[in-house]
Amino acid sequence: MKSSADDLVRELLKTLVFARKDVDNLMLGHTPDFISRKYDPVLGYVYWNCRFTNGMDGSTCTYTYEPSHLGTAGARLMIANANKQCRVNTYGDSFTHGDQVNDGETWQEQLAAHLGEPIRNFGVGNYSFYQAYLRMQREELQNPAKYLIVTIYDDDHRRSLQPLMPGWGTRPYLKVDAGAEICEEHSNPCPTPHSFYQLCDPDWLYENFKDYVRVDLEKYSAAGNEPEK
Numbered sequence: 269m270k271s272s273a274d275d276l277v278r279e280l281l282k283t284l285v286f287a288r289k290d291v292d293n294l295m296l297g298h299t300p301d302f303i304s305r306k307y308d309p310v311l312g313y314v315y316w317n318c319r320f321t322n323g324m325d326g327s328t329c330t331y332t333y334e335p336s337h338l339g340t341a342g343a344r345l346m347i348a349n350a351n352k353q354c355r356v357n358t359y360g361d362s363f364t365h366g367d368q369v370n371d372g373e374t375w376q377e378q379l380a381a382h383l384g385e386p387i388r389n390f391g392v393g394n395y396s397f398y399q400a401y402l403r404m405q406r407e408e409l410q411n412p413a414k415y416l417i418v419t420i421y422d423d424d425h426r427r428s429l430q431p432l433m434p435g436w437g438t439r440p441y442l443k444v445d446a447g448a449e450i451c452e453e454h455s456n457p458c459p460t461p462h463s464f465y466q467l468c469d470p471d472w473l474y475e476n477f478k479d480y481v482r483v484d485l486e487k488y489s490a491a492g493n494e495p496e497k
Contacts, residue, residue, distance in 0.1 A: 277481045281474050284434050286467040294437055295461060303331055303367065303393060305436065306340060309459050310406065311399055312439030314341045315365065315392050322368050329370050337410060344389040347372040348380035357388045357411065359400045360419035364391025388413065396427030398442050398453075431457050432477045437467065 293299050297306035297316030304318035315331060323329040333341035344365065346354070358364050358376055366374030366389065376387040390407055392399070397420050404418060431441040431454070443452040457476060458464040466472040 273482065273485065274478075276485065277478050278470075278474050280481055280485075281477060282470050284432065285470045285473060286437075288465070288468050290435075291465050291467060295464065301435070307437065307461065307464055308340050309461075310440065310456060311392075311395075311403055312433070312437050312456050312458075313392075315344075316341055323370070324368070329368060332371050342390075342407075343411070344374065344376075344391070345371045346377075346380070346386045346388065348377045349384055349386045352385050354386045354388055354411075355414045356385075356417065357390060357404075357407065357413035357415075358417040358419070359404045359407075360391045360417075361395045361400065361421060361424055362391065362393035363421050364400075364417075364419050365389065365393055366391065367393050391419075394427070394433065394436060395424070396430070396439065396441070397424040398428035399439055400424070402440055430480065432473075432480065437464065 290299075294305060294307050294313065297304050297318075299305050299316075303320050303322070304316040305313040306316040308314050315333060317332050319328050319330050321328045332345040334343050334345060336342035343357075366376070371377075374389055376389045380387045388411065390400075390403055392403070395403075400418060404416065408416075427439075428442045429444065431438055433439060438457045440456045441454050443454060444450070458466065
């Protein structure tokens with residue numbers, strides 16, 4: 269018989285099961301709930317061209333990305349001095365990307381105008397530091413820059429330990445044992461389009477992510493708090 273803890277883990281994971289239409293939308297880059305995201309077999313997802321109402325005073329922002337040789341989105345559209353050689357690439361989460369501001373309004377664009385040369389923006393909202401690191405490895409093979417800026421903010425390091433993102437999909441992650449000084453790299457749990465649809469299967473979610481949910485439950489229980497769904 270399953271323990272009450274296992275029952276709670278299973279019930280929590282049931283709330284994270286994806287509808288097939290949501291997976292379809294992620295495959296196509298049509299996610300109406302936020303800035304559009306598209307499935308990426310290595311990184312989990314990248315942002316995708318869209319307009320979304322999340323700017324100041326309810327304004328609609330435009331998000332556009334350069335084409336990538338991989339068929340996914342590349343850097344955010346460069347505007348200031350875009351015809352000149354680029355020597356700076358930036359990587360990180362939403363603070364790097366510039367969520368809630370239009371193309372041409374990011375801090376990269378302002379700095380590019382000040383320096384008189386373009387700056388590439390490879391930031392993506394909700395990325396972990398490990399995702400940003402892997403994107404840097406991939407992009408520097410195709411668009412190398414002399415200078416790199418990699419930002420770490422708030423809980424980016426904690427996200428590196430979380431392979432499942434409710435409503436967003438999965439991502440590559442790390443397993444860390446600080447006491448033993450061990451850090452293991454793990455690839456995206458859904459490395460193919462076919463495997464990505466397993467997010468619709470509650471049993472698959474339970475078998476693959478039960479340990480991570482159990483750890484969170486134990487952590488919140490020890491702190492006297494309720495876990496967030």
